[in-house]
Amino acid sequence: MGLSSHLFGACIFAPPGRAVNTVHVELDLFSGRENPCWDLGQVDAAHLRARKELLQPGRTGVPPVPDGLGYRGLQVTANFDGIEQRLKIGAGVVVLEAADGEGQRYFRDPDRDLEKWLLHTGQKHVGIGLIEFLLGE
């Protein structure tokens, strides 16, 4: 299989967003290769912000965000109105980590709806084949 169709832009050293509202998404996936990543446009960023506000807290019974080899979810660095937040989204869980070290908060992502939506925002960056593979896992 050729590599060219699987090359993604490196994103691990991307600096924090400087604009007022920025959302940087990293698909936490690979071991050897650099993970694919992309930035949301303003419309999608506003949509994510609205959905984030509607998330329901919950940890009991929530499976852990996956770790290890293979798909590990989405790492999101959002900057809304100058406040940076980091989210890890996967397996029906959203982990919100405040950049100021306030700790982590856990939310539910029923039916992985937010995760699926975010994956599709990256379709033109990673290809529909990979997204369908991940959603089919």
Next chain:
Amino acid sequence: MIKVTADIFSGRPNPEWVVSGAEAEAALRSLSQHSAAAGLDSGFQGLGNRGLIVEILDEHSSADHGLPATFRLAGGGSSKESYAHETAERLIEALTHQGADRHPVLAAANADSGHVPLNEDLKKYILAGLPIGADSIVTQSAEQATTIDQAADVGASATCMIETSNYNPAFWNDPAHIRRNNCYNYASNRRTDTFAQPGRASGHMYTRINCAEVGTGAVSDGGTFACAPDGQKPRWYMALVIAPGPGFVDYHWYRKATQGFWGHKPGGTAARNVDNAGRIVADPRTANRGPYTIFCRFMFAQKKMVVR
């Protein structure tokens, strides 16, 4: 005054003793001078001898020596393990000294608590099982290292000599470095902070992801499929696997540790010695590797290897 716990058991209570006076002062001074104390969660954390847990029982000693009140010693977690071992040996020697087993802080003061007696046999047992230091490199034959080294992939290299070092995830999981180093950095034991790619340093980076291309890229960087000479120590023992797709295409590497298992670092996540099923990686060929379903081969890093 120091309380020392030999962190060696899983079920029964660990042996504990107290070291005081000049012995304690000398130990703390040495540890302070050589930065040989390590965090409690550092170093080897599996079954077996995990080193010593040292608790400083008077607050001024901790402050005077700039040491944490509680830390791990000679568990393989510091970068100055040779100094850590020297001090640990002194503290272990002191376990049979008069009064070492009599102090209110010792649970062992309760004779019914199941503690093993503090005697010469215990001293030898702890000393013999201390993890080999993170800065210590062990040379062994691949054949002796583990039976999997006799696999056909190694073939003629069944008598290859390899080096291993103690499993030391703390070195890789430092927040300043964890996301900047991947499986290839870990396997080649080169923390370059470049998310290294096989062949990139030598100008021959893979163009397709399969066993031949990725393996050849590593050879171009100075790795080898064949035995490496003594002049190329340390010769780290690596294993290459591939996720062939469809959909998911990537490669992954493991490196053998002195303890006999294999460590690895999935991308920018934490280094570990367990597979996707949570089991210790005793054999990368049979480990649960998720989508990395193709085992390519074992190979060797060499002294001359450069990765970027």
